[in-house]
Amino acid sequence: MGAERPKRRFLVGAGLVVLSLIPAVQQARAIGAWELGALRFEEELVLELPIEFAGRRVEISDPMPRLRRYSEDAFPSRAGVLVDGKEVLAPVRTMVRPGRDDLGRYHSWIDAGIFRHRPSGVRTLYLARRVESPDTGERRYDVLILRPNQPVEVLSLSHAELPKNYPIMRTLQFLIDDDLSLYPFSFLEFMWVIYPVVPFVYPWLTLIVGATWSFRYGRRSRRSQPSAGQVGTPLGTV
Numbered sequence: 389m390g391a392e393r394p395k396r397r398f399l400v401g402a403g404l405v406v407l408s409l410i411p412a413v414q415q416a417r418a419i420g421a422w423e424l425g426a427l428r429f430e431e432e433l434v435l436e437l438p439i440e441f442a443g444r445r446v447e448i449s450d451p452m453p454r455l456r457r458y459s460e461d462a463f464p465s466r467a468g469v470l471v472d473g474k475e476v477l478a479p480v481r482t483m484v485r486p487g488r489d490d491l492g493r494y495h496s497w498i499d500a501g502i503f504r505h506r507p508s509g510v511r512t513l514y515l516a517r518r519v520e521s522p523d524t525g526e527r528r529y530d531v532l533i534l535r536p537n538q539p540v541e542v543l544s545l546s547h548a549e550l551p552k553n554y555p556i557m558r559t560l561q562f563l564i565d566d567d568l569s570l571y572p573f574s575f576l577e578f579m580w581v582i583y584p585v586v587p588f589v590y591p592w593l594t595l596i597v598g599a600t601w602s603f604r605y606g607r608r609s610r611r612s613q614p615s616a617g618q619v620g621t622p623l624g625t626v
Contacts, residue, residue, distance in 0.1 A: 401604075402598065402602045404594045404598025407598075408598060425558070427506075428505065429503045430504040430506055431504075432502040433501065434513075437493070441513045444534060447470045447473075448467055448470075449469075449470060450484050450493075451465060451466065457487060459487025462495070471532075483497055494517075495562075496562060497518055497563065498515070499516055503558075512535050514534075516556070518563045527547070529547075543556075
């Protein structure tokens with residue numbers, strides 16, 4: 389019975405290592421990507437509408453009336469994006485808050501930010517929106533990129549196609565409410581900010597406990613195994 393306990397604990401420890409290792413590695417990669425991105429880019433928050441950037445004017449249009457009283461109530465509508473009066477993103481279904489007249493009017497559906505690349509000093513405007521199919525519910529993301537003295541660039545991406553690009557991921561951060569992970573199996577990376585105890589317990593604490601038990605009780609289990617000279621019929625008993 390004494391020899392079985394180290395063996396069971398070794399198996400439990402090995403199981404914890406297997407379950408924790410990949411999330412821990414992916415979570416470390418994701419946190420590293422966010423930290424390195426924040427070092428390379430300085431973000432300027434965008435809230436006022438319309439957005440004036442590099443001599444260009446970016447407007448978001450929708451048919452909902454603007455209420456005089458402040459309200460966070462949201463209603464289904466359609467919204468499109470224009471640059472210098474020309475439609476760049478056609479109107480699509482969007483939840484609109486008529487009690488707001490800033491970017492919060494499209495909270496969790498449209499977001500924007502200006503990012504300055506620290507090494508070069510170049511500023512770029514990123515505007516992103518989520519687009520949901522009315523038939524299948526499939527979600528995609530349109531990203532409008534506006535650089536000084538350059539044409540407007542528009543990307544249409546699925547979650548699986550999202551590049552590991554800090555400004556794009558930062559702009560999309562509050563639009564991706566179903567999966568905030570930057571890498572597969574790094575699903576708890578944002579829990580560091582919300583509930584920091586949770587990612588400490590899993591996968592980091594479970595990885596440490598699993599590795600400790602695997603090493604400690606693995607050695608004990610090997611020591612408890614009978615040696616070759618101890619196996620067989622004792623001499624003088626025939």
